[in-house]
Amino acid sequence: MRENGFAPIADYALIGDGRTSALVARDGSIDWLCLPDADSPSVFAAILDAERGGSFSLRPAEPYETTRRYVEGTNVLETTFRTAGGAVRVTDAMTLSPPGQLAPFRELVRKVECVDGQVELEWGVAPRFDYGRRHGRVGLRAGRVFFTERSQALALSVWGAEPKARGEVRFRRGDEALFSLAAADRQPAILPGRSDTAQRLEHTIAFWRGWSEDKEYGGPWRDAVIRSALVLKLLVYAPSGAITAAPTASLPETIGGARNWDYRFAWLRDATYALDALLTLECPSEAHAFFWWLMHASRLTQPRLQVLYRINGGDRAPEQELEHLSGYRGSVPVRVGNAAVGQLQLDVYGAVLNSTWLHATRHGDLGGETGRAVAKIADYVAKHWREPDSGIWEVRSEPSHFTQSKVMCWVALDRAIKLARDGLIPDHTARWAAEAKSIRVFVDEHCWDEERNSYVRAAGTRELDAALLTLALVGYDEPNGTRLRGTIDAIRRELGHGPLLRRYHGEDGVAGEDGAFLACSFWLADALARAGRREQAAELMDELVGLANDVGLYAEEMHPTTREFLGNFPQALVHLALINAAFSIAEAQGS
Amino acid sequence: MTLLGALAGGFVGTLVLTTGLRLAQVLGLTRMDIPLLLGTMFTEDRTRASVIGYAFHFVNGQLFAIGYAAIFYAVDEAGWLLGTALGLVHVAFAGGALVNILLPAIHPRMGTRWTDAKESPLLEPPGFMLSNYGRHTALVTVIGHLAYGAIVGGFAAGL
Numbered sequence: 001m002r003e004n005g006f007a008p009i010a011d012y013a014l015i016g017d018g019r020t021s022a023l024v025a026r027d028g029s030i031d032w033l034c035l036p037d038a039d040s041p042s043v044f045a046a047i048l049d050a051e052r053g054g055s056f057s058l059r060p061a062e063p064y065e066t067t068r069r070y071v072e073g074t075n076v077l078e079t080t081f082r083t084a085g086g087a088v089r090v091t092d093a094m095t096l097s098p099p100g101q102l103a104p105f106r107e108l109v110r111k112v113e114c115v116d117g118q119v120e121l122e123w124g125v126a127p128r129f130d131y132g133r134r135h136g137r138v139g140l141r142a143g144r145v146f147f148t149e150r151s152q153a154l155a156l157s158v159w160g161a162e163p164k165a166r167g168e169v170r171f172r173r174g175d176e177a178l179f180s181l182a183a184a185d186r187q188p189a190i191l192p193g194r195s196d197t198a199q200r201l202e203h204t205i206a207f208w209r210g211w212s213e214d215k216e217y218g219g220p221w222r223d224a225v226i227r228s229a230l231v232l233k234l235l236v237y238a239p240s241g242a243i244t245a246a247p248t249a250s251l252p253e254t255i256g257g258a259r260n261w262d263y264r265f266a267w268l269r270d271a272t273y274a275l276d277a278l279l280t281l282e283c284p285s286e287a288h289a290f291f292w293w294l295m296h297a298s299r300l301t302q303p304r305l306q307v308l309y310r311i312n313g314g315d316r317a318p319e320q321e322l323e324h325l326s327g328y329r330g331s332v333p334v335r336v337g338n339a340a341v342g343q344l345q346l347d348v349y350g351a352v353l354n355s356t357w358l359h360a361t362r363h364g365d366l367g368g369e370t371g372r373a374v375a376k377i378a379d380y381v382a383k384h385w386r387e388p389d390s391g392i393w394e395v396r397s398e399p400s401h402f403t404q405s406k407v408m409c410w411v412a413l414d415r416a417i418k419l420a421r422d423g424l425i426p427d428h429t430a431r432w433a434a435e436a437k438s439i440r441v442f443v444d445e446h447c448w449d450e451e452r453n454s455y456v457r458a459a460g461t462r463e464l465d466a467a468l469l470t471l472a473l474v475g476y477d478e479p480n481g482t483r484l485r486g487t488i489d490a491i492r493r494e495l496g497h498g499p500l501l502r503r504y505h506g507e508d509g510v511a512g513e514d515g516a517f518l519a520c521s522f523w524l525a526d527a528l529a530r531a532g533r534r535e536q537a538a539e540l541m542d543e544l545v546g547l548a549n550d551v552g553l554y555a556e557e558m559h560p561t562t563r564e565f566l567g568n569f570p571q572a573l574v575h576l577a578l579i580n581a582a583f584s585i586a587e588a589q590g591s
Numbered sequence: 592m593t594l595l596g597a598l599a600g601g602f603v604g605t606l607v608l609t610t611g612l613r614l615a616q617v618l619g620l621t622r623m624d625i626p627l628l629l630g631t632m633f634t635e636d637r638t639r640a641s642v643i644g645y646a647f648h649f650v651n652g653q654l655f656a657i658g659y660a661a662i663f664y665a666v667d668e669a670g671w672l673l674g675t676a677l678g679l680v681h682v683a684f685a686g687g688a689l690v691n692i693l694l695p696a697i698h699p700r701m702g703t704r705w706t707d708a709k710e711s712p713l714l715e716p717p718g719f720m721l722s723n724y725g726r727h728t729a730l731v732t733v734i735g736h737l738a739y740g741a742i743v744g745g746f747a748a749g750l
Contacts, residue, residue, distance in 0.1 A: 018708025036704070096707045105705070207709055239702035240715035240723075289711040296715065299622045300725050312723045313622065313715045367637035
């Protein structure tokens with residue numbers, strides 16, 4: 001049910017083509033689509049401003065109930081609207097092109113089939129270019145509705161109904177219609193034919209089915225794992241191999257609050273979890289491409305690493321506020337770009353070195369140039385780990401000595417030593433080992449609270465931080481050792497709300513509170529499994545899998561009491577954490 | 592005005608262009624790596640790719656020098672100024688079409704703007720004027736090619 005024009009975040013499903021993606025609401029409205037790429041300005045952004053954002057609605061003109069699912073093993077959505085008089089099925093996809101076919105640059109296809117009785121259906125296509133700033137021009141050419149703005153064009157083809165931007169049609173059982181919204185950017189639009197469009201839709205379904213059938217996972221929560229893999233694949237920006245953190249911008253961490261960030265970038269932090277998940281899921285080509293992207297994108301700044309990069313490899317992401325948009329349910333400011341790009345976050349070094357190690361473990365070779373670059377990164381960590389940073393949560397308060405950052409610096413040096421031992425990178429082991437030892441001493445002396453029997457958020461504080469669960473995932477301590485056992489229990493006790501966890505206690509420089517961070521809950525399940533607490537891990541995992549929306553997707557956060565989805569949606573890190581947790585539990589169970 | 596001079600200029604010009612781009616990489620101005628881009632058409636091994644790519648780039652340098660020489664003969668004039676002007680045309684073509692559109696179209700390991708979820712390329716597409724490889728890339732590339740053109744023109748004219 002919409003509130004002031006806004007659907008709950010959990011009402012959305014994601015479709016995409018590996019370059020951009022769209023959010024489809026349960027009521028059939030496509031409320032988010034950026035063109036031509038995931039980080040381009042939007043043409044549909046009703047999710048950020050119900051009036052000005054633009055959308056593509058398609059729904060019965062009479063009261064209805066909705067059921068929906070993804071076509072099995074695919075990223076193609078099937079929504080069935082049932083009314084008093086009948087039922088229609090709408091199949092939504094962003095199409096992939098069969099080899100050799102002259103296909104649109106990007107294409108959104110909506111197929112309508114009346115499967116029962118009669119249904120009056122209405123549609124409305126209202127693109128608003130450049131994040132709702134521009135309406136563009138509308139005209140009819142070659143039997144299509146054209147929406148044009150500067151060098152962009154959208155061509156709406158309709159078969160089985162009148163070619164209009166807004167219309168109504170009565171369907172009877174067996175009737176079919178096909179809508180194709182073809183995008184062009186700095187090129188002539190390709191005008192698709194009906195049979196080619198239908199063929200592309202079938203080709204798209206076949207591709208996704210084939211891709212997901214290749215994923216070998218026989219453990220528990222298989223459906224959730226495969227759905228997460230499919231989400232992850234949608235978030236891989238195919239032209240470069242980068243993984244987008246989420247396809248959306250400025251979905252709020254608190255309704256009405258200011259914690260609204262743009263996640264349409266590739267965070268290096270996600271690298272370690274992504275490589276792990278892609279390799280265990282038997283996605284070697286995606287893992288290989290991602291590693292190449294990682295080393296190539298960061299080349300401009302190496303040995304210093306940025307927190308995030310643009311998905312095309314660019315290193316700038318200037319943050320700006322879109323004051324003309326109302327924000328999701330009044331949550332302002334609406335931000336695009338991300339100022340975190342300029343922060344020092346030391347944990348990314350551990351993520352990158354761990355990824356390198358995972359990659360090398362699989363491939364056995366890095367190449368001389370990459371090896372030298374990796375050694376320089378490790379040298380940089382050895383020199384800089386003593387500095388305060390903004391940490392994994394990208395706090396906007398003063399930099400601090402975050403425990404998790406220090407531990408990830410240890411991870412960076414530990415993996416560098418292992419890589420050098422295998423002859424894959426130049427050997428500066430003596431220095432790295434000495435600094436790794438110093439980090440351990442620092443963490444032991446300054447980041448441990450004897451009274452709480454837990455590691456703490458930052459040196460000299462008594463606050464807890466759910467990110468400390470990752471210590472169990474990266475091999476810093478024995479997961480069932482005294483210190484990590486105590487830390488896991490303290491985090492669960494003090495940050496937990498049922499299966500959910502808040503991220504931390506304490507200041508972060510931004511007004512308001514955020515919800516429970518779902519990736520942390522999956523890290524907890526993972527940590528419990530690694531600590532040998534298999535039953536607790538499986539029980540928690542059961543609960544968490546039940547928190548997904550009706551099509552198996554998760555937002556970044558969830559309200560601890562109302563269980564409402566919050567933050568950008570769907571978030572790669574959550575789905576990566578789900579995959580890794582499921583594998584850890586399956587491994588612990590010996591399945 | 593001699594063809595041999597243009598070829599010698601092509602060699603020296605490519606040397607200057609390649610070294611300049613490498614220097615810009617070391618200074619953190621660009622991620623543009625012509626030998627890597629060209630060499631990875633033939634192999635995934637970075638080291639071998641760089642070796643092949645350098646050789647390929649020098650061959651290209653000679654081919655372009657022949658093209659410059661043809662223009663010098665056609666207009667019956669050569670010199671560093673005309674060479675620089677041709678360098679400008681050269682870089683506009685290289686950045687706007689050759690590397691931006693044609694190279695991704697034939698490169699087996701490079702993505703294009705059309706690459707979709709079915710593929711997992713290993714190299715990101717360069718973008719117009721190679722801007723995906725860093726915001727100073729266009730400037731560095733233009734300067735490098737102007738230098739190349741000036742050197743070819745100067746050598747062809749007998750300095």
